[in-house]
Amino acid sequence: MMISNGPLHYLSRNNGKKLAYRLREGVDSFPTLVFFGGYRSDMTGTKAAFLDHFCAQHTYRFLRFDYSGHGASDGDFRDGCIGDWAQDALDVIKATVKGDMILIGSSMGGWIGLLVAKALGSRIKGFIGIAAAPDFTHHVWHHEMTDPQRALCKQQGYITTPDGDTLTLKLLQEGEQHLIFNRPLPLTCPIILLQGKLDNIVPYQTAQKLATHITSPTPPEVILINDGDHRLARDEDLELLSSHVERILKNTTPEIL
Numbered sequence: 001m002m003i004s005n006g007p008l009h010y011l012s013r014n015n016g017k018k019l020a021y022r023l024r025e026g027v028d029s030f031p032t033l034v035f036f037g038g039y040r041s042d043m044t045g046t047k048a049a050f051l052d053h054f055c056a057q058h059t060y061r062f063l064r065f066d067y068s069g070h071g072a073s074d075g076d077f078r079d080g081c082i083g084d085w086a087q088d089a090l091d092v093i094k095a096t097v098k099g100d101m102i103l104i105g106s107s108m109g110g111w112i113g114l115l116v117a118k119a120l121g122s123r124i125k126g127f128i129g130i131a132a133a134p135d136f137t138h139h140v141w142h143h144e145m146t147d148p149q150r151a152l153c154k155q156q157g158y159i160t161t162p163d164g165d166t167l168t169l170k171l172l173q174e175g176e177q178h179l180i181f182n183r184p185l186p187l188t189c190p191i192i193l194l195q196g197k198l199d200n201i202v203p204y205q206t207a208q209k210l211a212t213h214i215t216s217p218t219p220p221e222v223i224l225i226n227d228g229d230h231r232l233a234r235d236e237d238l239e240l241l242s243s244h245v246e247r248i249l250k251n252t253t254p255e256i257l
Contacts, residue, residue, distance in 0.1 A: 005022060005049075005052065006022050006023070006024050006052075007022070008020060008021075008022060008072060009021050009022065009023065011091060011092055011095050013091070017068065017073075017074035017075055018073065018074050019065060019066065019067075019068060019073045019074070019088055019091065019092055020043070020065065020066045020071060020072035020073045021043070021063065021064065021065035021066070021092050021096065022043060022052070022063075022064055022065070023061070023062070023063050023096050024052055024055050024056060024060075024061060024062040024063075025061060026055060026058075026059045026060045026061035026062065027059050027060070027061070027255075028061070028099070029099075029253075029255055030059075030060055030061065030249065030253055030255070030256065031061075031099065031100040031101050031102045031125045031126070031249065031252065031253060032060075032061040032062070032063055032097045032099065032100070032101050032102075033051060033055055033060055033061065033062045033063070033101070033102050033104060033245065034062075034063045034064075034089075034093060034097070034101050034102070034103050034104065034113075034116075035047070035048050035051055035062070035063070035064045035104050035105075035106075035109070036089060036103065036104065036105035036106065036109030036110070036112050036113040036116075037064075037066070037067070037070070037106060037108075037109050038106045038107030038108045038109050038133075039107060039108040039133075039136075039165070040070065040077070040165065041070070041106070041107075041109075042066045042070050042071025042072070043064040043065055043066050043071055043072075044071065045106075045233075046231075046233040046238075047104075047106055047130065047232075047233055047238065047241070048064045050238045050241075050242075051064070051104065051241075051242075051245075052064065054242050054245070060249070061097075063092070063093070063096055063097060065088070065089070065092045067080060067084075067085040067088045067089070068080055068084060068085065068088050073088075077166075078158065078166065078168050078170075079170075080171070081168075081170050081171045081174035081175065082108075082111065082112065082115075082137065082171070082174060082175045082177075082178045083174055083177060083178055085108075085112055086112045086115045086116065086178065089112055089113075089116050090116060090119060090120075093116070093120075099123070100123050100124070100125045100252075101120070101123055101124055101125065102124070102125055102126040102127070102128070102245065102248055102249065102252075103116060103117055103124055103126070103127045103128070104127075104128045104130065104241075104245070105127070105128070105129055105130065105132055106130040106131065106132075106232075107130070107131050107132070107133045107201070107202065107230070108133050108136065109130075109132075110129035110130065110131070110132025110133055110134060111132065111133055111134040111135065111136065111178075111180065113127060113129070113132075114127070114129075114132070114134060114180055114185065114187075115178060115180075117187055117189070118185065118187070121188065122188055124187070124188070124189045125189050125190075125248070125252040125253075126189050126190045126191075126192075126248035126249075126252060127187065127189055127190070127191045127192070128191075128192045128193075128194065128241070128244055128245065128248070129191070129192070129193045129194065129195075129207070129210070130194050130232050130241065131194070131195055131196060131199055131201070131202045131207075131230050131231075131232060132193060132195075132202070132206070132207065132210060133201070133202045133206070134179075134180035134181065134206075134210060135175070135179045135180055135181050136175075136202070137167075137171060137172045137174075137175030137176070138175060138176060138179055140167065140172065141172045145159070153167070153169050153172065154169060157169050157170075180210070180213070181209070181210075181213055184215065185213055185214050185215065186214075186215045186216070187214055187215070187216045188216065188217065189216065189252075190216070190218055190221075190248055190251065190252070191211070191214055191216055191220035191221065192220070192221045192223060192244050192248070193207040193210060193211055193220060193221065193222045193223065194223050194225065194228075194232060194237075194240065194241060194244070195207035195222060195223065195224055195225065195228070196224075196225045196227075196228025196229050196230060196232055196237075197224050197225065197226050197227075197228060198226075198227060198228060198229050199228065199229055199230040200229070200230065201230040202230060204224060207222045207224075208222055223240070223244070225237065225240070
């Protein structure tokens with residue numbers, strides 16, 4: 001049975017541009033699930049669509065959105081950076097969610113989700129990272145790019161990676177203002193990090209490092225998927241994701257049986 005996506009909404013900004021989002025209504029007393037997409041991804045992706053279907057089946061509220069320059073939102077992708085996209089997320093959340101939340105971040109969305117979790121504190125009842133990529137701009141600039149590539153990036157303002165992605169100088173430099181690993185990260189909620197061991201974009205050691213870096217009432221969990229890749233979008237990966245969403249919901253929301 002097909003479940004409707006629900007209407008596409010737009011949040012108008014002071015700069016005249018609009019952010020696109022979809023909000024699935026559910027039981028108000030349950031935490032709202034919020035999904036943060038990855039770099040160049042949008043809210044129509046496999047994981048976002050799966051979570052929407054999952055929430056529809058269980059009457060959970062679910063928010064997904066497009067960062068500026070992504071998907072149906074206004075803006076030029078090349079103008080964006082981590083701080084802008086984190087502010088996009090906070091603005092949409094402020095406009096649509098009044099209560100508690102469980103945050104689910106994929107790849108770059110894991111980095112932005114952690115920034116949002118830090119900003120919103122006790123309202124966050126759980127965080128799930130899917131191949132979370134905190135500080136990836138720092139890693140790319142300092143450990144993956146060569147001196148000639150850095151010089152070219154400074155000269156033309158961007159660089160194109162072998163797989164066709166465009167990384168702007170603005171993105172790489174501005175990311176330094178939002179690093180996770182160079183300062184304490186105290187969170188007050190359960191944290192689960194899903195990570196494929198065959199991920200060729202975010203090494204699985206990143207999840208292990210993140211788990212030891214975060215301080216929380218209960219130690220963060222790292223779930224390694226031996227044959228998992230970066231996307232973690234196979235049926236078995238999605239079922240694993242939903243099982244951990246359910247676990248957090250049941251442990252933090254007594255009304256859910």
